[in-house]
Amino acid sequence: MTLAYIPDDFASRAHLASVGDALDRMGVRMAFAKDEEVYAQDDQADFIYRVVSGAIRTTVLMSDGRRQIGEFYYPGDIFGLEPGPDHRFSAEALCDGVVLVLKRSALRAAGADADLQAAIWAAMTRELERTQEHMLLLGRKTACEKVASFLTDLSHRRPGEQLDLPMSRQDMADYLGLTIETVSRMLSQLQSNSVLEFAGCRHVRIKNPAALARLAQ
Amino acid sequence: MTLAYIPDDFASRAHLASVGDALDRMGVRMAFAKDEEVYAQDDQADFIYRVVSGAIRTTVLMSDGRRQIGEFYYPGDIFGLEPGPDHRFSAEALCDGVVLVLKRSALRAAGADADLQAAIWAAMTRELERTQEHMLLLGRKTACEKVASFLTDLSHRRPGEQLDLPMSRQDMADYLGLTIETVSRMLSQLQSNSVLEFAGCRHVRIKNPAALARLAQ
DNA sequence: CGTCATCTTGATTACGCTCAAGCTCCGTGG
DNA sequence: CCACGGAGCTTGAGCGTAATCAAGATGACG
Numbered sequence: 478m479t480l481a482y483i484p485d486d487f488a489s490r491a492h493l494a495s496v497g498d499a500l501d502r503m504g505v506r507m508a509f510a511k512d513e514e515v516y517a518q519d520d521q522a523d524f525i526y527r528v529v530s531g532a533i534r535t536t537v538l539m540s541d542g543r544r545q546i547g548e549f550y551y552p553g554d555i556f557g558l559e560p561g562p563d564h565r566f567s568a569e570a571l572c573d574g575v576v577l578v579l580k581r582s583a584l585r586a587a588g589a590d591a592d593l594q595a596a597i598w599a600a601m602t603r604e605l606e607r608t609q610e611h612m613l614l615l616g617r618k619t620a621c622e623k624v625a626s627f628l629t630d631l632s633h634r635r636p637g638e639q640l641d642l643p644m645s646r647q648d649m650a651d652y653l654g655l656t657i658e659t660v661s662r663m664l665s666q667l668q669s670n671s672v673l674e675f676a677g678c679r680h681v682r683i684k685n686p687a688a689l690a691r692l693a694q
Numbered sequence: 695m696t697l698a699y700i701p702d703d704f705a706s707r708a709h710l711a712s713v714g715d716a717l718d719r720m721g722v723r724m725a726f727a728k729d730e731e732v733y734a735q736d737d738q739a740d741f742i743y744r745v746v747s748g749a750i751r752t753t754v755l756m757s758d759g760r761r762q763i764g765e766f767y768y769p770g771d772i773f774g775l776e777p778g779p780d781h782r783f784s785a786e787a788l789c790d791g792v793v794l795v796l797k798r799s800a801l802r803a804a805g806a807d808a809d810l811q812a813a814i815w816a817a818m819t820r821e822l823e824r825t826q827e828h829m830l831l832l833g834r835k836t837a838c839e840k841v842a843s844f845l846t847d848l849s850h851r852r853p854g855e856q857l858d859l860p861m862s863r864q865d866m867a868d869y870l871g872l873t874i875e876t877v878s879r880m881l882s883q884l885q886s887n888s889v890l891e892f893a894g895c896r897h898v899r900i901k902n903p904a905a906l907a908r909l910a911q
Numbered sequence: 912c913g914t915c916a917t918c919t920t921g922a923t924t925a926c927g928c929t930c931a932a933g934c935t936c937c938g939t940g941g
Numbered sequence: 942c943c944a945c946g947g948a949g950c951t952t953g954a955g956c957g958t959a960a961t962c963a964a965g966a967t968g969a970c971g
Contacts, residue, residue, distance in 0.1 A: 537826065539911055543834040547826060561819040565826045602778035608825055609754065609764060609782045615832035616871030617760045620927065646950065654833030659927055661951055677936070678950060694756055837959065863918065876959055878919055894968075895918060 503584075504577035509570035516557065518567045524578050525597065526557040531574015532643040535566040536651070546652040548607060549644065551634055555600035571643045615654045618694065623653040624663040625692035628673070632683055640681045667692075717744055717772075717810060720801075721794035726787035733774065735784045741795050742814065743774040748791015749860040752783040753868070763869040765824060766861065768851055772817035788860045832871045835911065840870040841880040842909035845890070849900055857898045884909075 506529065509515060515526065515533060526533075528550050535547040535556065547566045550556045556568065570576075584593070614626055627649065632640055642649075646657040653660065664681075667673045672689050674682045683689055723746065726732060732743065732750060743750075745767050752764040752773065764783045767773045773785065787793075801810070831843055844866065849857055859866075863874040870877065881898075884890045889906050891899045900906055 537830050539830070539834060541911075545830045545833045547829060559819075560815060560822055565823055598777060602776075605777055605822075605825075606782055608829070612764060612825070612829060612832060613754050613756070613762045615829060616762045616868075617756060651833075656928060657950075658929080658952085662927090665951070694758075873960060874918075875920085875961080879959090882919070 501577070504579040506575055507578055508575050509573070511570055511572050513570050515568040515570065515576060516564050518564060520564050520567075521562060522557065522559045522564050523582070524557060524580055525555060525584070526568075526579075527555050527577045528552045529575040529577050531576075532571040533568055533574075533576070534571055534644065534648060534652075535568045537566045544651045545654070546648060548604075548611070549631075549648075549652065551643075555597065558597065558601055558604060571648065620653075620655055620659050621663050621666070621692060622694050623655060624649075624660060624667070625689050626694070627653060628667075628681070628683065629686075629690050629693045632686065632689075638682065639676070640683060642679045642681065646678075717742075717794055717796055717813070721796040723792055724795055725792050726790070728787055728789045730787050732785040732787065732793060733781050735781060737781050737784075738779060739774065739776045739781050740799070741774060741797055742772060742801070743785070743796075744772050744794040745769045746792040746794050748793075749788040750785055750791075750793070751788055751861065751865060751869075752785045754783045761868045762871070763865060765821075765828070766848075766865075766869065768860075772814065775814065775818055775821060788865065837870075837872055837876050838880050838883070838909060839911050840872060841866075841877060841884070842889075842906050843911070844870060845884075845898070845900065846903075846907050846910045849903065849906075855899065856893070857900060859896045859898065863895075 504527070509531070516522075516524070518537065530552055532552075533550040533554075533556060535550075537545050537547065548556070549571070557564070559565065614623055618626065628640070631642075644652075646660050649655075650657045650660045664673065664675070667689070668675055670688075672683070672685045672692070674684050676682070721744070726748070733739075733741075735754065747769055749769075750767040750771075750773060752767075754762050754764065765773070766788070774781070776782065831840055835843065845857070848859075861869075863877050866872075867874045867877045881890065881892070884906070885892055887905075889900070889902045889909070891901050893899070
């Protein structure tokens with residue numbers, strides 16, 4: 478990890494935070510290389526983070542190496558919010574990117590910046606909603622529904638003509654509770670059904686969003 | 695649902711909340727019958743709840759009837775905490791029981807009751823930790839590991855010589871992302887391996903907690 | 912004591928996993 | 942610019958775990 482940018486009057490600005498995007502003004506920009514760790518499991522949860530560019534995954538490991546991905550985060554998303562004192566998941570960069578980092582104590586010291594507090598509260602809300610939706614997916618959906626749900630969700634979070642996938646098939650598999658082979662098969666099947674069209678394995682166009690949403694249940 | 699107990703000077707006491715258990719003094723006791731709904735999916739999340747007796751499950755349904763149970767709550771547990779404006783899951787009584795209910799606005803009006811705030815924060819922390827552990831279970835554990843994890847967890851939350859299960863096999867299955875048949879088979883297997891001993895299908899004794907914990911991974 | 916929901920057990924099926932080749936694509940260096 | 946190499950992806954064959962379908966057994970309650 479390398480410091481990409483530190484505001485020159487970081488400390489003195491803290492108390493001025495009141496309007497607009499406090500994170501932008503108070504935070505420190507840090508660049509992360511692909512697969513670099515932003516924070517580790519059991520680290521103290523002293524900071525909050527926002528993705529500037531690139532993408533982030535949060536993961537938990539079992540002793541035998543089985544892995545579960547908790548969530549993917551894209552530019553604009555806030556992550557690292559945990560009410561407890563330490564992180565239960567680790568966070569890593571999916572690809573090279575930049576993250577804005579803000580110490581929680583600085584946040585408290587700055588007092589009630591209404592906008593920032595609202596943004597954090599909104600992020601916690603989204604976080605919980607997504608986690609609960611993820612539990613339903615893991616517990617009760619079929620492989621096809623899982624993959625369709627994943628793509629539908631991603632397309633809503635990253636609108637655009639073409640969807641590009643910053644994560645590997647292994648990352649998708651560990652997010653969906655599947656194997657890479659099953660993920661690959663489902664994607665191939667969706668392509669042969671004319672729901673998707675791939676232009677290289679990391680670039681998809683959703684040809685039939687309605688059908689995809691239907692398959693996602 | 696029936697009102698079981700309303701403090702006679704409910705309103706006047708609110709501003710006195712400062713030490714001890716504010717929930718006890720400010721909350722309203724309500725009795726729920728087995729399978730009765732405490733709150734519904736998409737209800738406004740205006741209240742927080744604490745189990746006094748009995749047990750509660752939170753559930754989410756798919757359109758075709760598939761069900762996922764988010765969590766079980768036992769006496770002393772706080773539930774219904776959601777940062778968003780409405781509930782994503784519904785909550786129902788597993789068996790007849792009593793729940794203490796406190797309106798959030800009353801909570802805010804009462805100001806900073808340090809003990810209560812700390813209890814709520816601790817509950818949110820536990821909630822998130824449990825949810826993340828639950829995701830790992832749903833996504834990456836085998837049927838046997840799921841059942842063993844469930845019993846190990848339950849035994850820690852409800853210590854005692856004998857463990858009694860307030861939920862049906864269907865509830866366990868919907869919590870673990872399995873079918874009732876698989877749950878039943880795993881329990882039978884654990885009994886034949888002398889890890890468990892049943893005295894009726896709702897009462898278990900854990901004969902070998904170490905083995906159970908090992909199977910839970 | 913009888914009835915019915917709930918739970919257990921058995922037989923069979925199927926979905927997704929494992930193991931095993933190939934293939935693609937991308938970066939690298941000649 | 943193209944050949945090479947290798948990680949990551951796809952596809953195939955066979956298997957295994959858990960689901961489904963189908964009887965029975967248990968036990969709670971009137």
